[in-house]
Amino acid sequence: MPVNIILPLLFVVLWSSAFVTGKIIVVDASPSAALGLRFGVVTLGFLAYVFIRRERLWISRRGFSEACVTGVLFHGLYLTGIFHAVLNGVPAGSVALIVCLQPLLTGALAGCLFSEVVTARQWFGLFLGFLGTVFVVDISVGDFSYSVGLIWALAGLLAVTGGTLLQKKFSGRVPLSTNNFYQAGAATMFHLIILATVEPIRLDISTSLLLALGWQIAAISFGAFSILMYLLAHRSASQTVVWLYLVPPMAALFSWLILGEELSLTDVLGFLIVSSGVYLATRVPHGAR
Numbered sequence: 675m676p677v678n679i680i681l682p683l684l685f686v687v688l689w690s691s692a693f694v695t696g697k698i699i700v701v702d703a704s705p706s707a708a709l710g711l712r713f714g715v716v717t718l719g720f721l722a723y724v725f726i727r728r729e730r731l732w733i734s735r736r737g738f739s740e741a742c743v744t745g746v747l748f749h750g751l752y753l754t755g756i757f758h759a760v761l762n763g764v765p766a767g768s769v770a771l772i773v774c775l776q777p778l779l780t781g782a783l784a785g786c787l788f789s790e791v792v793t794a795r796q797w798f799g800l801f802l803g804f805l806g807t808v809f810v811v812d813i814s815v816g817d818f819s820y821s822v823g824l825i826w827a828l829a830g831l832l833a834v835t836g837g838t839l840l841q842k843k844f845s846g847r848v849p850l851s852t853n854n855f856y857q858a859g860a861a862t863m864f865h866l867i868i869l870a871t872v873e874p875i876r877l878d879i880s881t882s883l884l885l886a887l888g889w890q891i892a893a894i895s896f897g898a899f900s901i902l903m904y905l906l907a908h909r910s911a912s913q914t915v916v917w918l919y920l921v922p923p924m925a926a927l928f929s930w931l932i933l934g935e936e937l938s939l940t941d942v943l944g945f946l947i948v949s950s951g952v953y954l955a956t957r958v959p960h961g962a963r
Contacts, residue, residue: 705757710865745857747837755830762823767926802951809944
């Protein structure tokens with residue numbers, strides 16, 4: 675199997691596992707306690723990488739501010755939304771489906787903010803994406819906790835969309851590894867502030883917590899993220915977006931296998947509709963390649 679297939683598949687598997695391991699983590703730890711610990715380790719890892727590669731560490735005040743803002747959006751608010759969503763009982767596959775609508779929402783907003791052309795085919799794909807979400811996500815109005823979880827998932831979607839749009843605007847001003855260091859550091863400070871002000875600290879050390887947290891640090895923050903950067907660096911952004919939409923069904927499959935969450939025919943239908951919508955919205959015409 676060629677590398678251009680193996681790497682995206684590996685990325686999908688690793689990225690999908692974040693939603694399942696997140697649900698395992700919140701059993702023994704509050705969201706910001708786990709995420710603060712995770713990104714504290716990740717910050718040190720990226721700092722070591724910057725020194726090993728002898729890349730520039732000191733950046734302008736503007737570059738520092740931009741990295742901190744996108745870091746809080748990506749690793750602070752976005753992941754906080756995911757963790758609180760699964761903590762409130764939303765299935766991992768449904769959370770993945772909601773937040774993975776981000777490329778479609780980003781494309782729609784980019785058309786307004788950056789004067790990019792959004793075709794009728796892309797708008798139809800966006801509609802199918804949200805239609806598929808309605809099939810999969812059960813809006814349980816009577817279940818307050820579940821409804822709160824859905825709100826957290828939507829907040830995560832808005833945060834990662836905002837982060838993507840800002841990253842699109844700021845990209846190229848700071849070396850990638852240095853930017854990753856400052857983003858992770860800003861996320862660490864964000865979660866520490868949350869712990870010091872509004873969220874009770876809960877961190878019950880257990881084997882399952884250590885394994886899930888270690889997996890998120892090694893396999894996701896370093897592994898999946900590095901693969902994503904590699905794919906984007908090799909001019910495969912459009913293909914990467916398409917692969918990203920295999921994450922929700924893969925996350926749902928992992929949740930069914932590992933957590934015993936229900937996977938119904940309606941869920942499968944919803945995933946197929948979303949996949950069709952994403953294909954329409956992200957497919958690059960032959961003449962444009």
